[in-house]
């Protein structure tokens with residue numbers, strides 16, 4: 215649904231995006247995750263035909279950017295950080311205004327507006343001025359506004375960046391609910407937690423794609439499986455025995471914890487536990503070490519910057 219081939223964009227001397235190869239499938243929620251200044255907005259602006267491409271190609275909903283821009287505009291919706299609504303118009307009149315702007319046929323405008331007001335839980339407040347709505351409500355309305363013409367692809371550029379945690383959750387839940395409509399969603403964010411919660415697949419991006427996969431794949435790609443054995447006391451015998459086992463890739467010691475990287479922890483943990491006990495160790499508890507996407511991200515982005 216979104217394909218790019220060695221996409222590049224320069225601003226004078228500065229290269230904002232380079233060698234970008236994306237392939238986002240229909241119905242996918244794709245998280246485009248990167249720090250400020252990574253080139254996320256630049257990418258979305260190229261994909262929605264707002265700025266030109268310096269090099270490479272891009273296809274959105276089967277149309278090539280720069281060749282079939284009118285078709286692309288028909289098939290895409292864009293939401294930026296700023297909701298862009300008229301505060302002194304009602305929710306209904308805002309949607310009405312945008313329905314006309316996006317050339318939703320007059321005969322179905324009312325139906326479309328009501329469909330989205332209903333999805334937003336705003337049907338009863340449709341005549342209230344938008345200025346009275348909470349920030350979260352406004353941003354949901356901005357998303358609805360971008361969907362009135364039923365685009366196949368929705369670009370969301372940091373839709374929760376200026377919202378408090380509660381409003382962000384309201385907006386995130388709404389984005390997740392759009393998945394049922396089989397819409398392709400391209401979500402730019404610098405918020406790891408957000409990407410992990412709602413995206414099927416994440417591309418970690420900083421000028422170019424650094425790594426890509428589902429949240430779970432990204433975590434296991436970067437870190438092996440690690441198990442933490444909490445002991446009452448660690449002795450040298452335990453450590454040297456652990457290190458001699460061929461299925462153990464790494465052993466780290468942190469206080470009374472042994473952090474052990476094991477290829478098949480489910481198979482091998484009982485053996486390790488027996489060995490520790492036989493060497494005089496007392497195990498307090500054993501847990502799986504969980505990595506957050508944050509660790510993955512910082513490892514990748516930091517690694518990239520240092521290299």
Ligand SMILES: Nc1ncnc2c1ncn2[C@@H]1O[C@H](COP(=O)(O)OP(=O)(O)O)[C@@H](O)[C@H]1O
Nearest residue numbers: 225228230248249250251252253254255256257
């Ligand atoms: N119109 C522009 N003219 C010059 N430089 C720009 C322009 N737009 C973006 N940039 C630069 O391109 C880089 C990427 O910006 P942007 O795409 O906005 O990143 P992000 O959305 O990931 O924060 C930044 O260094 C930014 O300063």
Ligand SMILES: [Mg+2]
Nearest residue numbers: 254255256372
């Ligand atoms: Mg941006």
